[in-house]
Amino acid sequence: MTRFIIRRLISSIPVLFGIVLLVFILARVIPGDPCTATYGEKATPELCAQFEIRYGLDKPIYEQFVIYIGAIAQGDLGSSIKFGRPVTDLLLERLPVTLELTILALIFAAVVGITLGLLSATRRNSPVDVLTMVVANLGVSIPVFVLGLLLAFVFAVLLKDTPFTLPPSGRLTAGVSVKPLVDAWGLTALEGPPRAILDFASNMYVFNTLVTGQWGALADALKHLILPAIAVGTIPLAIIARMTRSSLLEVLGLDYVRTARAKGLKERSVVIRHGMRNALLPVVTVIGLSLGAFLSGAILTETIFNLTGMGKTLFEAIEGRDYIVIQGVTIVVALAYLIVNLVVDVSYALLDPRIRLG
Amino acid sequence: MSLSELPNTRLPVVVVPDPAVTAKPSSLRRDTIRNILRQRTAVIGLVILGFLGLIALLAPFIAPYGPDDSMLKLGEEGTRGLPPCIHLLGCPADQPQHLMGLDSNVRDEFSRVIFGSRFSLLIGFVTVSFAIVIGTLIGAVAGFAGGWLDNLLMRIMDVVLSFPSLILAIAIVTVLGTGLINAMLAIGIVSIPVYARVMRASVLSVRENDFVTASRALGESSGGILTRRILPNALTPLIVQGTLGIGGAILEVAALSFVSLGAQPPTAEWGFMIASDRNLFFSAPHLIFFPGVAITLSVLAFNLIGDGLRDALDPRLNR
Numbered sequence A: 001m002t003r004f005i006i007r008r009l010i011s012s013i014p015v016l017f018g019i020v021l022l023v024f025i026l027a028r029v030i031p032g033d034p035c036t037a038t039y040g041e042k043a044t045p046e047l048c049a050q051f052e053i054r055y056g057l058d059k060p061i062y063e064q065f066v067i068y069i070g071a072i073a074q075g076d077l078g079s080s081i082k083f084g085r086p087v088t089d090l091l092l093e094r095l096p097v098t099l100e101l102t103i104l105a106l107i108f109a110a111v112v113g114i115t116l117g118l119l120s121a122t123r124r125n126s127p128v129d130v131l132t133m134v135v136a137n138l139g140v141s142i143p144v145f146v147l148g149l150l151l152a153f154v155f156a157v158l159l160k161d162t163p164f165t166l167p168p169s170g171r172l173t174a175g176v177s178v179k180p181l182v183d184a185w186g187l188t189a190l191e192g193p194p195r196a197i198l199d200f201a202s203n204m205y206v207f208n209t210l211v212t213g214q215w216g217a218l219a220d221a222l223k224h225l226i227l228p229a230i231a232v233g234t235i236p237l238a239i240i241a242r243m244t245r246s247s248l249l250e251v252l253g254l255d256y257v258r259t260a261r262a263k264g265l266k267e268r269s270v271v272i273r274h275g276m277r278n279a280l281l282p283v284v285t286v287i288g289l290s291l292g293a294f295l296s297g298a299i300l301t302e303t304i305f306n307l308t309g310m311g312k313t314l315f316e317a318i319e320g321r322d323y324i325v326i327q328g329v330t331i332v333v334a335l336a337y338l339i340v341n342l343v344v345d346v347s348y349a350l351l352d353p354r355i356r357l358g
Numbered sequence B: 001m002s003l004s005e006l007p008n009t010r011l012p013v014v015v016v017p018d019p020a021v022t023a024k025p026s027s028l029r030r031d032t033i034r035n036i037l038r039q040r041t042a043v044i045g046l047v048i049l050g051f052l053g054l055i056a057l058l059a060p061f062i063a064p065y066g067p068d069d070s071m072l073k074l075g076e077e078g079t080r081g082l083p084p085c086i087h088l089l090g091c092p093a094d095q096p097q098h099l100m101g102l103d104s105n106v107r108d109e110f111s112r113v114i115f116g117s118r119f120s121l122l123i124g125f126v127t128v129s130f131a132i133v134i135g136t137l138i139g140a141v142a143g144f145a146g147g148w149l150d151n152l153l154m155r156i157m158d159v160v161l162s163f164p165s166l167i168l169a170i171a172i173v174t175v176l177g178t179g180l181i182n183a184m185l186a187i188g189i190v191s192i193p194v195y196a197r198v199m200r201a202s203v204l205s206v207r208e209n210d211f212v213t214a215s216r217a218l219g220e221s222s223g224g225i226l227t228r229r230i231l232p233n234a235l236t237p238l239i240v241q242g243t244l245g246i247g248g249a250i251l252e253v254a255a256l257s258f259v260s261l262g263a264q265p266p267t268a269e270w271g272f273m274i275a276s277d278r279n280l281f282f283s284a285p286h287l288i289f290f291p292g293v294a295i296t297l298s299v300l301a302f303n304l305i306g307d308g309l310r311d312a313l314d315p316r317l318n319r
Helices: A002-028 A033-040 A045-054 A061-073 A087-122 A127-141 A144-158 A192-202 A203-212 A215-252 A254-264 A268-290 A291-305 A310-319 A323-351 A353-357 B019-023 B028-038 B040-057 B110-147 B148-161 B166-175 B181-206 B210-216 B223-256 B271-278 B288-311
Strands: none
Touching: A002 A323, A002 B148, A033 A045, A033 A061, A045 A254, A045 B040, A045 B181, A045 B223, A061 A254, A061 B166, A061 B271, A087 A127, A087 A192, A087 A203, A087 A215, A087 A291, A087 A310, A087 B166, A127 A215, A127 B028, A127 B110, A127 B223, A127 B288, A144 B271, A144 B288, A192 A203, A215 A268, A215 A291, A268 A291, A268 A323, A268 B040, A291 A310, A291 A323, A291 B166, A291 B210, A310 B110, A310 B166, A310 B271, A323 B166, B028 B288, B040 B181, B040 B288, B110 B148, B110 B166, B110 B223, B148 B181, B166 B223, B166 B271, B181 B223, B210 B223, B223 B271, B223 B288
């Protein structure tokens, strides 16, 4: 197992290098000189001279690349023009929002998707099955941003003043606040990386309120996340439901399942203990493959629900032509994607011994 | 000079129809078409696509107004985001009929949605065709050449695949500059690896077959082997992947338009229409709903056809 993980880690190094190289190339081929492209009308000769020295633009291209890698390795992604702050700080503050949304969407998609797939497969060709497959087909076809906007309309406008109303924007209701972890645990004196990690965790409101027992704030934070999570999770949910159905149908047709039935096991036990256990392997792969959909979905959804995460940052950066932030987000998201894929591969190897040996 | 103009030097061949053949025509192509039509999902998809295709083709005749016509200029008293007014459903007859209401620039939403179908279908086909052509080329070269070239090309494809496609597309568009063409180009670029992988896998599996060795022994060039022996065998997975890819491409280009990187005003592109009327959303939800349904339908059509094609063309599933 360790050997598998090490091999997988080593094989992702060229890809990592490629990601950085690609973003580097993209940043260099922006039309016009990078200084004007970055600062627009604010570009003055003095500012540009400073800019060129800072980013080593007066040096040969291969040297620039080395400098660039060095900067990234030290966590320096440049400074945002619009916000006037280091991109790293900005992202550390906003990544938790996206992370929280993605995790919630993942839980929603996996739980509902697998359940629907299971129902569908065990009641093949019944109305439940047909309905599930129609919903699944629509689910993969509807654009995330349309779904998000429609959900916001239904739950915030149509269902207003009913118990089902849900907030269409923001992370918390005005007046509700979440105490940072450092305050809750009396660690305000903490500094450096531990402090950064704690601040990062505090910014995941659901996690923070859960571990510190701020129940009111927890309920409020969850309420604000339900609609965005459904919007983000729907496409993966549809894919997961379809995969669970077809995979379970295939497994249930195998000889060992017939044997299990023949020896008189209850149907429930046959389906869950014998069927699902093997049917879930391809489902795990599909969940891994749809991580891109989760991230892209989160980016589109955050702007709709006014959640200040990576997506909204990217959106604002696009509107303000803030190239440094766009690059920063691209690199961080690609890195996150790489890491999560690594985790998926490893978990897959844990589930299926054949992969480790292969 | 085309082929038909060549002097026919051959003796005329009289084909005597074999009664057994004419009675029960069975060819690979006919079987395939029958297989596809047996797939209910594919048929539903084809019907939706045909419907959308007709709308796109006949747009000027169906739409009551031009896609960019402001009602104010036409001497009508329009309001921004006016809800739908349909005479049949009880809208007063003295009000001009607007099946899907008016958008934020007082244009007839129905006409814009109708004309938008042209963009979506075109976007889907052009984007995926571009990706298939380049991807097939890369995959063929990689699979055929092998060695370091194969390694290099496929590692580049891995890097492209290691980005969530929308993020990379956004990065590419910011470099190329905004616009519908650049958005399509970006989505095309990020979808290349899928087709390159499919093509490479086909090349690798077909390359070692006896019939390929035979053509090589007969002196056929590498290019000939590639186009005449390998490509036809790789076509099926490429077509299936491509059909499914069209739906994805429409969604992603719409998403780029939504983040203001794709179509620019006043283009009647569905994603862009939603983006530009987003602010009116709570008072005029129909401006999101109708283009939203239109996008969903067109994506659904390609997904259904793609699924049906896969089931019909996969010999393992043949019953």
